[in-house]
Amino acid sequence: MAATDPLRLLLRHRRGEDAAATGRSSFAYLSDDDIYLDSACQTLRPQPVIDALTSYFTTHNACGDRVKYAWGKRVEEGVAATRQRVLTTLGLPSRRYTCSFTLNTTYGLNLLLQQLPTGRFARVVTTHTEHNAVHLSTITAAHRLGIPRVLAERGLDGSVLVADADLADAVVVVSAMDNVVGQVTGHLEDLITDAHRRGAIVILDAAQAAPHALTRLRGVGADAICFSAHKMYGPALGVVAAANDLLASLEVVFVGGGQVAAAREDDFDLLPDLHTRLEPGLQAWGEILAFGAALEWLRPRLAEIEAAEARFAERLFDGLSALPHLRVLNAGPSPVISAVPERVDAHRLAVFLSRAGVMVRSGHFCAHHWLQERLSLDPLVRFSLGAHNTDHDVERALEVMTGMMRGL
Incomplete structure (x- = not known):
């Protein structure tokens, strides 16, 4: 159907009215036949x-940071404001933490x-349930540092089951909310406190927690929190909020313009601004x-979005759990729900859903060690919610899934 088709324009108008009624008028460009359930990838x-x-x-x-004319000054002021906004949002004091921008969460880690x-x-130290951004980077980091790598299990509440001895002088890298079933890490504050008491640092992958469990992240006191703006209603961008002590300790090897105060024939001096430790070269000024x-x-809107996501998640979880030939991996409702389809390949199911206007992710969601190696699971389908979703989206997705799964 063409974008100028009168029926599509009418649907877009109606979606705008529905959105306004539910506080989601910022997504009025969507129509009723745009059912996007892949916010875990990008919102x-x-x-x-x-x-x-x-x-x-x-x-x-x-x-920014390079020119003296008015446009550049406006960019610099706006970027500085965004850095402060990130720290304020996470409840981190600017006297102890600095915000840097990267390509994405993986780059930041x-x-x-x-x-x-x-x-x-x-x-x-990490866990078996991590996204490849953590799983792979901790492998190479352990190799580079010449130290062992410990893979911990998770408890039923998502807590990290790690021995006290393994925390001593460790680099602990874990997700604050996983990428498959959206389980928030239990007792995260206790883990950070115990790790610090034993001379360890804690780096959090907050790619899913930042958009879906932001209130659980505030003020947790990790040494670094890495997440993606594009999962949090912003442009494609990575964000790192890190302790100044950690940034100052880095042995900087990714180096370029915008990071040095002086360069000599065989040496250079880094700028004192700690955010530059992670920002070699020109930055994505517009995206920041x-x-x-x-x-x-x-x-x-945060409280409203969290409440709506919780309601939609419960309806989606109950509806998917009741379907035949579908095994929901989640133990309970979450804004991120994954399921293993029977009698049909997950990728094929995703294609069928797409033809009905329902967009979901299929595959192993960059958690190959957990899902493939440990659980021996075939590809899954994942439904993930965002601020743009409505009751109509959830009901339509369940209607289409019901027809497909019962027809197998």
Whole structure:
């Protein structure tokens, strides 16, 4: 159906009215036949974020930290405001933490782990349930540092079951909410306290927790929190909020423009600004500014979004759990729900759903060690919620799934 088709325009208008009624008018560009359930990959962008990025490109498309003209000054001020907004959102004091921007969560984790000081740590600790961003980067970090890597189990509440002795002088890297069933890590504050007491540092993969469990992240006191703006209603961008002590300790090897105060024939001096430790080269200025707009958009709506996600998650979990030929992996409702289909390949099922206008993810969701090696699972389908979703989206998805699974 063409975008200019009168029926599609009518549907878009109706979706706008529904969105306005539920506080989601920022996604009025969606129509009733756009049922997007893949926010765990990336969220849709509310209109103020789109407007902010467009404004940068059309009114002050300049570099920050490099120029003296007015456009550049405007960029610098906006980027500084976004850095502070990130720390405020996470409840972290700016006197102890610094915000840096990267390509994505994976880049942020690798930039930290691959530049940790040698000789400082005794082991790397992570869990079996991690996204590849953690699973793979901790393998290479342990190899580089020449230390063992410990893989811990998770408790029923998602807590990390690690021995006290393994925390001593360790690099602990875990997700605050997993990428498959959306389980929040239990007793996270206790883990961080115990790790610090034993001379360890804790780096959090918060890619899913930031959009879906933000209130659980605030003020947890990890040494670094890595997440993605594009899973949090912003443009494609990675974010790292790290303790100043950790950033100052890095053995910086990813180096380039924007990081040095002086360069000599065989040496250089780093800038004192700690955010530059993770920011070699030109930055995504427009995306950083637009992420600031995303955080401003999110702040007054957070409670409403969390409540709506909880309600939709319960309905989606109950509905999927009742279907034949489908094994839901979740133990309970979550904004991220994964299931193993029987009698049909998950990728094929995702294609069928797409033809009915329902967009879900299929595969192993970058958790291959957990799902393939440990659980021996075939590809799954994943339904993940976002601020744009409505009751209509959930009911339509369940209606289509019901017809497909009962027809097998």
